[in-house]
Amino acid sequence: MTDLQITVNGDPRRVPGPASLLDLLAHLGLDARSVVVELNREIVRRPRLGDISLAEGDTVELVHFVGGG
Amino acid sequence: MLVDGPFASLRVTRDQPSFTMTRLGPLIFASMSTTLEPTELVDTPLTIGGRHFRSRLMAGTGKYRTNQEMVQAIEASGAEIVTVAVRRVDLDRTKEEGVLHHLSPERHFLLANTAGCYTADEAIRYARLAREAGFNEFVKLEVIGDRETLLPDTAGLLSAARALVKDGFSVLAYTNDDLVTALRLQEAGCAAVMPLASPIGSGLGLLNPYGIRAIKRRLEVPVIVDAGVGTASDACLTMEQGVDGILMNTALAEARDPVTMAWAMRHAVDAGRAAYLAGRMPRREIAVPSSPDRGMLA
Incomplete structure (x- = not known):
């Protein structure tokens, strides 16, 4: 168990590793069905979130729909 | 008959x-x-990108005072297509809910926008993230060129439109009231072109009816006026130009009573559409009596 230093939505964050993207969402209390995940500028499709492991220095973006025109 | x-x-x-x-x-x-x-x-029905819609009024979901007011206003507007924006999840306040906690994707057709994007690449990135949410392949493409007026960067817009069409998107492109840009967007394969009535959030109404009519006359794809409508008469006048629909947000969200304004807008859009279909009388610079000249008392 080693912590990973990553960037999530622009902020540095330490998360317990090893961790998949799905683990990260659980760690953050987010439902995978309600967010879209981008890892190092590449979209990761929902079924693959559990297959992809986070690496030191990764940049993750978690987005959803908000009110807008 | x-x-x-x-x-x-x-x-x-x-x-x-x-x-x-x-x-x-x-x-x-x-x-x-x-x-x-x-x-x-x-x-x-209004047909965009092979999908049919009953309502010619599209509503944005931003800037309402409360989510409840937003939901009620959209209900009162009769809108089927509602726009949403793509933004980072707020991780510090995970209780913050996305708009889908309030709007049902079964009830409304979600049209994601690329609002806030200033380059073609940025807009393409946002469009792809929106599509990944899994609702549809439509995107309301905005590539903004100026922070004060929020007018489109038409070069970036065309470049993003071409890329997104190639990538399988149905692109509804927010643009200005310029015919040539509208024609180029149609050539790029856009499913609809969305010229502004006046700048986003300005409420100035339809500033260039001639320009909007020219775009409608020349384009084959639907023309949806997006932005600038401030009140019901603006919506009615806009629909009277013969356009296929209107997208509005601030006019509802910033009304003192958004739900009542949404009701007014729904009827204004229907009235303007009906008046366009009915064909207005000619304008004359002289009076023509409505009562008979004959039969007057001697």
Whole structure:
């Protein structure tokens, strides 16, 4: 168990590793069905979130729909 | 029966119960006369990118005072297409809910926008993230060129439109009232072109009816006026130009009473559409009496 230093939505964050993207969402209390995940500028499709492991220095973006025109 | 003339899409039906027609279009009018049978005018549905829509009013979901007010206003507007924006999840306040906690994707057609994007690459990135949410392949493409006016960067817009069309998106492109840009967007394969009435959030109404009419006259894809409508008369006047629909957000969200304004907008859009289909009388610079000249007392 080693912590990973990553960037999530622009902020540095330490998360317990090893961790998949799905683990990260659980760690953050987010439902995978309600967010879209981008890892190092590449979209990761929902079924693959559990297959992809986070690496030191990764940049993750978690987005959803908000009110807008 | 079908009405002959320029609007072959307009059907006048008599002696038919209204429930058979309500599914076909938004314009259902029953004559209040006691001597005439009910008369209904039925419009064709609005078709964008192969999908059919009943309402010609599209509503944004931003800037409402409360989510409840937003939901009620959209309900009152009768809008089927509602726009949403793509933003980072707020991780510090995970109780912050996305708009989908309030709006049902089964009830509304979610049209994601690329609002806030200033380059083609950024807009393409946002569009792809939106599509990944899994609702549809439509995107309201905005590439903004200026922070003060929020006017589009038409070069970036065209470049993003071409890329997104190639990538399988149905692109509805927010643009200015320039005919040539609208034509280029159509050539790029956009499913609809969305010229502004006036700048986003300005509420200045329809500033260039001539420009909007020129775009509508020349384009084959639907023309949806997006942005600038401030009140019901603006919406009515805009629809009277013959455009296929209107997208509005601030006019509802910033009204003192958004739900009542949404009701007014719904009727204004229907009235403007019906007036366009009806064909207005010519403008004259002299008076023409409505009562007979003959039969006056000596």
